[in-house]
Amino acid sequence: MTTTSAASRQHTLRERNLELVARAVFEAPEPPSRAGVAATTGLTRATVSTLIDQLIGARLLRELPAVADGRAGRPAVPLVPAGRSVLGLGLEVNVDYLGARAIDLTGAVVAERVVPGAFHDSDPAEVLGELGRIANDIARDTHDRGMRLAGARLALPGLVDARAGVLDVAPNLGWSSVAPVPLLGLAGLPVEIANEAKLAALAELGGPGPAGAGAAIPDSFLYVSGDVGIGAAIVVGRELFLGERGWNGEVGHVVVDPAGPRCSCGARGCLEQFAGKEALAGAAGLAADAPLADLLALLGAPRPTTADAGGDPAASDADPPTTAHTGLDSPASRAAADAAVRRAGQALGSALADFVNLVDVHTVVLGGIYTDLLPWLRPEVESVLAERVLAAPFVELEVRSARAGAQAALTGGAHEVLRAVLAAPAAWT
Template sequence: MTARLTSRSSTPVRQSSVRAHNLALVLDTVANSADPPSRASVAALTGLTRATVSALTDDLIAGGLLVERDPPPRTGAGRPAAGLALTAAGPAGLGLEIGVDYLAACVVYLTGAVRQRLTEHADQRPAGPAAALAALGRLGARARLAAEADGLVIAGAALAVPGLVSTGLIPAGPGAAGPSGPGAAGLVRVAPNLGWQDVDAPALLRGVPELADLSIAVDNEANLAALGELRVTGGNPDFLYVSGEVGIGAGLVIDGELYRGARGWSGEIGHVTVYPDGRPCRCGANGCLEQYAGQEALAADEPLAAAALGIALAAVVNLLDVPVIVLGGAYAPLFDRLRDGIEAELRRRVLTSGLAPVTLRAARLGAEAAVRGAADAVIREVRDDPARWLRRTA
């Protein structure tokens, strides 16, 4: 939930800031209610006056963020109240993903439901970044046009890539929505499995005319997959998401927030050394986890891949006290075959395994977690700051 304003602040609070906070509070309250709440219920839950809630609700309805449903039939004394819900029309997020051997695009409603999902399978390594991102942009344009034909408005786009990213928002215009973060926004510093270095991904995507007006954020695919998993599960605020593709990435969620590290480059578990004198890796080191549990190595020797994963994951658990590990990407459909080997290493190597065993489970979103997480990141920005969206649509 959006943080509430407190009396401890030493700086004056502008009226516009109070309104922005209250808009987010009302929207968040409706979004997290099990049943559509009435305006009176929202007032009671938020502590705001009924008049304030009514005015804010009118603005959120006019901006296409909420709908007011007809009241249920009367069953007794009193008049039943209309319920509020997130709209299934209005703003939507466009998620884009580039993998070593596929492209994906996804459109997600404000409610989190998927409207459109497109995938193309082809090796992206020979194409180079300009051609690969142009092809992905065309796929995203198809998804956008189909969504807009249904009356949706694309609020922004986010791209998931398998590499180190200087994360953040590259705005395309005032009020545009998209995830934000530290660093020189949107630059793919290095994606070794694609052969990319210092690629301005948003600029290349905007070469497709249908995407030219969008804000486009870029993030590591494992980070976005972790955020997607967090949204659909919601119940566990502390976990490590491990994405198994040609490379291996991880997204660490602590207290319901993604941990990025000082430069936004945390989670490169694929380059944790599991066998110091082992196979050479593309990164220049030897014995990296990717060489034993990446997609190609996994196909050759599943037991060895499971053992290598267990060794690397045990180190993470000993260091960070992670209670839950989620296996995604190529690992999700193979979970039952990998589980015993991974858990054997965890029991053997985690100091606290006898006191509090680590929970290991398959990702709920499977292979589409990153592209879903990318689309969700755009929607999350709209839900966290609806005032910005209302200014854009005014």
């Protein structure tokens, strides 16, 4: 057994060093040379060169043209993550779309399909079957272009038991106790499932490459993503806080008004009924499934000034803002849209205040539909936070838009796959 152990130790050591070397290239602010990697990792230049050759052979890294650095000897050859080689695949089923996005190690999107739909009370087999066909198309297409999918993450809007691979419940889909992975029919591709808001929050931290270094985002933030449902994630010190089972962040079902309307979850007056996408559209006089662009158009480009915001929350429905708008549609619809967004902002502010008071994280990143709606939501959200957050006088509360763009859970899911590749690059050599 001694020799086996020694061999296995040797093997483990090589794995660890491969990871060290790969990280040194991926996390370097500028493309490093082999000598630079040796300096960063503390490994010998010979070891580094062997390992880098393996990582290049596995197409995780590639070399840029040599540049003379003005010193004697061979010119330095800068190393960078390899593009269009190993890919992470993000998949998502949400209430109003399904999608797939393949991202390479440089952070570039190399394939994407987003299909609008209406998946309320849908059939999991049918919806996941369709998503699986899209994923298979992407797998075939990227394979034909010489790329390899390392794995996939499936984002779902509900309570996900990632270990068991079971979606326990997604109220807005009407799904419960579903094992989604087999229904995708993706033979040979490892797929894990996760809550969509958690993956979207990770997208804010950036991808594995140097472009992904998330310098602009604080290490701790609450991520709140608005769609038909409202999900959230708690990030503290760049790590997800997951509670006991990762079922936290259900901010969409926080009590805003116990006399409010009945929610999809069965309770009354949840945030979702004021600030969910369908509730907002309905209150603005639009069809529940109207695209966000319709609401944005109703609101008009010049957003209301903050001067007429921040009044008594209770009075808002009775007292819509009378700001003059340029643009389309009847004055009634415009006023209804303004009032709906103000009411949503107040409700969102109330639920976010509870969130901040309970977990003590002071930056709120708003994703999903809230990214585009933030200019109209901000006055009420900030006013309610200032009123209700106990720590408000002592900390800088910041509300900002998510920067990861549309369908951020697709991006976060693809990044997670690529992070796993980088954490164990030996599997690819």
